[in-house]
Amino acid sequence: MTDMSAVLAVRDLVKEYPGTVALNDVTLELRAGEVLGLIGENGAGKSTLLKIVTGVEQPSSGEVLINGRATKLRGVGDANAIGIGMVFQEQSLIPNLTIAENLFLGREKALTSFGIIRRFERRKLAREALDRVGIDLDPKTVVEDLSFVQRQMVEIAKALLIGESSDHPPILLLDEPTSVLEGGDLERLFSLLDKLRSEIAVIFISHRLDEVLQVSDRVYVLRDGEVVAERAPSETSEHDLHLLMVGAEHSDDYFVSERQRTEFDAVRLRVDNLLVEGLKEPISFKLHGGEVVAFVGTEGSGIEGVAKGVVGILDRASGEIAVDGKTADIRLPSDSAALGIGYIPSERKTEGVLLSLSVRENLTLAYLDEFATRFVVSRKREKAVTREWIDRLRVKTPGVEVPMRSLSGGNQQKVVLAKWLLSDRLRVLVVVTPTRGLDVGAKVDVYDVIRDAAERGVAVLLLADTLEEAIGLSNRIMVFRDGRQTASFNAPPDKKPAPLDLVPWMV
Amino acid sequence: MESAVDTAQKKNRSGVVDRGGSWLTPRRRRRLAAWGPVLTLLLLMLVLTLLNSKFATAANLKTVANQSAIPLVLGVGLAMVILLGAIDLSIEGVMVAAMFSIALLAANNVNDNDLGVLAILIGLGIGASFGLANGLVNAYLRIPSFMVTFGTWFVGIGVAQKLLGRQPPRIDLEARSWVIEQRFGIQQMFYIALVVVVLGAVVLRFTRLGRHIYAIGGNEELAAQSGVRVRRVKVTVFALAGMLSGLAGAFALGRAGVADVTASQGRLFTTIAGVVLGGTLLSGGRGGVLQSSVGIVIMIVLRNGMILAGVDPFLQDAAEGGIVIAAVIAMNWSSRAKLRVVA
Amino acid sequence: MLVLLVGGVSLLEPNFLNAASLRTLAEQFPLIFMLALGQMTVILLGRIDLSNAAVASFAAIVMAKWIPDFGVVGVLAVLAITTLIGVAHGWLHVRAQTASFMITLGGLGVWSGLALFVSEGRSFGVDPGFASRLFDRTFGIPNAAIFAIAIAAFYAYALDNTKFGRRLYAVGNGQRAASMSGVHAERVVIAGFALSGFFSGLAGLVLISWLEIASPTTANALLLPAIAAVILGGTAITGGVGGVGRTLVGALMIAVLRVGLDVAGIETSIQPIIFGILAVISVATTIDRARLPVIK
Structure with missing residues (x-):
C-alpha cells in the first residue's frame, strides 16, 4: 500500500548491469511537504536511483509512481514535463542565455506572439520566480556571470516553475547541492528549503551527514543497491548512519590481507610540494616499493587531482616528482608511462579500454616497445604474452582476438591492469576506483592483482571506491578534506583502523 | 599561487572553463567579442587610408559597399548555422545552382522563359531546398554538418554545370535592374542586404526561433531536455541559410548579367573568415549577425586594400585561406584545455 | 560490391571492358588511390583533410618547375615540403584544438591559391629531364603509378x-583511452597529417607523370572522389575502422565509376x-553514431 500523499514512489525497483546488480528491490516513497535524505557510500546505488527517477536509465524491473500513477519516464525531458526538477552537480542551465531565458526555455509558447517573445512579460514572471527563492538578481543577467550558489538558486527556481505546471507538488531532486557551498551560502540554501518545505517535496542527497540530519524529515540509507534503513533524524545519529552505510565488516581475507606486505623496498615515488587544481595547499609524500597507500576524501577533497597531477593529466601549479630517486619531467600521461608509472582510470569505458580493439591490442598498447624490434611489432610475442596474462589473471574471454567490448566489466578491468603489470619497467601504479561497478567475485580478483603488484615491488597509489576498501587494501591512509590533508593512518594487516576513525577527518 | 588554484577550481566547478587568463571574464569576453571587430574595422580603415590615398575616396567606398552585398547575405545564413555549432560548407554550390536556375527562368538568351519575379522566388526556393536537405540529413540521419554540406557543395556545382548546356545564359538588363539600379551611388542589392542583416538580427534576438538557436549552440543536450525541438530548429536554420545562398546567387547573377559556374568561387572563405572574425564562435551559441556582418566587412575591406596595393589575385586567395585559419584559431584559443579531444 | 559494379557497368556498356577504357582506368586509379590513402590515414584518426587535393596540385606545379633543373632531388624536395605542410596542418589542429576540417579548409585556400600563383594560373608541359624514368611506361602504365602501388603495399604492411x-x-578508436595508456596522441595525429601531406606529394608526382602536363587545378576535382573512395571502402569518419585494403577497393570503385560514366556517355x-x-x-x-553524443 502506498500512502496517498506520496508524490513520488518507486516500487520493487531492480537495475541490473552486465555482471552486477546496481539496485536490488528498492522501494521508497517521497511525500508531499517533506525533505527526504538519501545517503550511502559510492556505489551504493544512489546515482542509479536518481538516473531512473529522472528517466536517464530504465529499470530492469519494478516501477516508478508519480502521484500514485505508474509512470514511464523516457528521458529527462519526460521527467521535466511531469514536474520533476533537479539540481545536479553538473549545471543544467545554458551558460550563454539569460536567467529569464533559462527559466522559460522550451516553454515560451505562452509568452510568444507571432513568433516574437514578449520579453517584458517573461522578465516579470522570471522576477516573481526569483523572488520565491529569495534572490535578488536581474533576470537579464547572463547565467555564466553568476556565482555557483546563484546558479543553484536559479536552478531551484526553474525546478519550482517546472513543478508548478503539474497536478502535484513540485518534486525537487538535490544531488550533493552543498558540496561546494560554505558558510552563509549553505545557510541560505537551508533556509530556502525550510521556507518551501510545505509546498514541495525534496530528495536531498549529500555526503555531509550532519546536513542531512539537519534538513531531512526522514533518511533512507542505501547499501549495495538495497535500502537498509529508514530513520527519522530524531531517532538516529551521524555515528549510527555511518555504521548503516558501511554495514557489517568484511572478513580480512576479502581484501587478501594475508598477502599485505609489512616490509617495503626503497622509495619508488617521491612527490614534493604538489599543487594541482582541487588542492588548496601543496602536499608531499613518498611511496615505497611494495607499499599500498590509499588517499581518501569525499567529493571536492582534492584527491582525484593528486592522482591526475602525478600522471600528468592535470597541470601542476607546483611540485616535483621523482621516480626511483630520479627527478621526472612529467607533462603528459605518455611521460609518466615512459617512467614506469601506470594509471588505472576510473572511467573504464572511455579512458581505460578501447572497446573496438582486440584484447591483445589493448593489452600490449602501453608497452608496445617491448613487443617490437625497432618498428615492427611481433604478433607472435604479443599473442604469447596476452595468453599468459589471460591465464594468470583468470580473464574470462573467448580468445585473444575478440574485441574488448565482448568482455564483462571485471574482465576488462583485469586487462587494463595487465597492460601495465606485464612490464618489468612498471614502478608505480596509480589506481582510481578500480572496482567501481564490479561484482564481488571480480572485486576480489582485482584486489589479488593489486597484491601481486605490491609483491613485485611496485608502489601503489590507491583512490578506493569505498572507505572499507581503502582500509582493507592499504598499508597507509592519507585523509583529505576540502583540498587539504587532514590526517594520516597506518593500516598494518593486524591493526586496521575502523572507518569511523577516519570519517571525522573527512567531513 | 594558492589563490590562483583556488579560483581556477571554483571556475571549473561552476562549469566555466576559462583558460584565457583571469582578467578575461565571460562578461569581458562578450564585450570584447561585440566591440573588438568594430575597432578592428575602424583601425583597418585608418591604416588603409594612411597607406593608400585611393582608399578613402567616395568611389572606392561605394565599390566596397557594392562588393559587400553578397558576402553579407551569405554571412547572415552562415552565422545562424554556426550559432547552432554546425557549419554550412555548401554555400558556393547552392549559390551557383540558384544562379543558373534563375538565369534560365528569367528573360534570357538561351530559352524563351520570362517569369520575372517568380524566377527569383523559385531560385530562393531552390536554395531553401538544398538547405532543407542539409538540415534533414544532418538532424535526422545524424551525420556531421560539415560532411553533409561538403557533399551538397559539389551537388550544387554539379547542378549548375548540368544547367550550363552549350552557352552560359545571359539575362536581360530589365531582369537584373532590381539588383544593380543605383541609389545614392550604391547598387540596390546593398540595401537589400542591409535589410536581410537587420531581419536576421531581429530573428536571433527577439524570436523564439532565435533564442532556441542560441540555446542549442550553448548546450544541445540541455536544450533538448528543456523541451526545445532541436531537430526542427536545425532544419529551419539550414533551410533559411540555403535560401540566403539562393539570394546571393540572384545578386551575383544580377551583377554579372550572366550565369557562371565559377561565380561563387572563394565566397566560402570570405564568409567563414568574416563570420568568425566577427566573434561568432564555431563551437556555437556565441556571437550574432551584427558582429558577423562587421567581420565580413573587414574581409571585404582587406581584399579591397590588397587590390589597391596590387597584390596578385591568386595570392589574395591564398591569404584569405590563411586568414580563415588564423581567425578560427584566435577565436577558439581560450577554449583549449589539457588532453581535450577535438576531431 | 566492386565486382557487381564492374559487372553492372560492362553489362550496360559492353565497350567498358576494352583495352582503351581499361587503360584509362589504370591511369585514373593511381591518382585517386594516392589521395585516398592520405585521406584514409587522417580519417582513421577521426579527422579529415580537406586540403589534400590542393596540396597535390601545388606539389605537381612545383615538381614540374623543379624537375628540369634538379631531377629526382627536386621530386624528393617537394615530397619533403608536402610532408611538412601536413605537419603544419596537424600541429595547428592539435595545438589550437581547432576542428581539422576548419584548419584544412583554410589550407585548401592557401595551397590552391599558391598553386595558381606559382603557375600564373596556366597549365604547362613538363620537361622530364633527368627524372624521365618516372615518366616511362611499363605496359602502358606510368612507372610512377607502379611505384605508387608498391608504396601502398608497404604502407598496408606498416x-x-x-x-x-x-x-x-x-588513437582513432579512442583518443582519451590511448592517451591514458601512455600513447602521445598529439604526436600520432600530427604524424597522420604528415602522411596525408606525403601522399598528396606522391599524388602530385603521379599526376604529372600521367598527364605530362602540370595544371594548378586538375587534382582539386579529385578531393571529393578521394574522400568518397575512403568512406565507400568502409573506413568510418568516426575513426579507428578501416585500412589500405578497403581503401583500395573504394578507390577502384570510384575509378570504375568515373571511367564507366565517361564510357556510358554521361556528361x-x-x-x-x-x-x-x-x-x-x-x-x-x-x-559510428554511438561515439558522437551530439552531432553538430
Missing part, C-alpha cells in the same frame, strides 16, 4: 605491423552530383 600503425588505430557535369550524394550516403552507413 599500418598493420608497426608501433606507429597500432598507435594510429588506438562529366553531373559527376559532382553523383560523388556528393555517394559520399553522404556512405558516411551515413559507416558512421
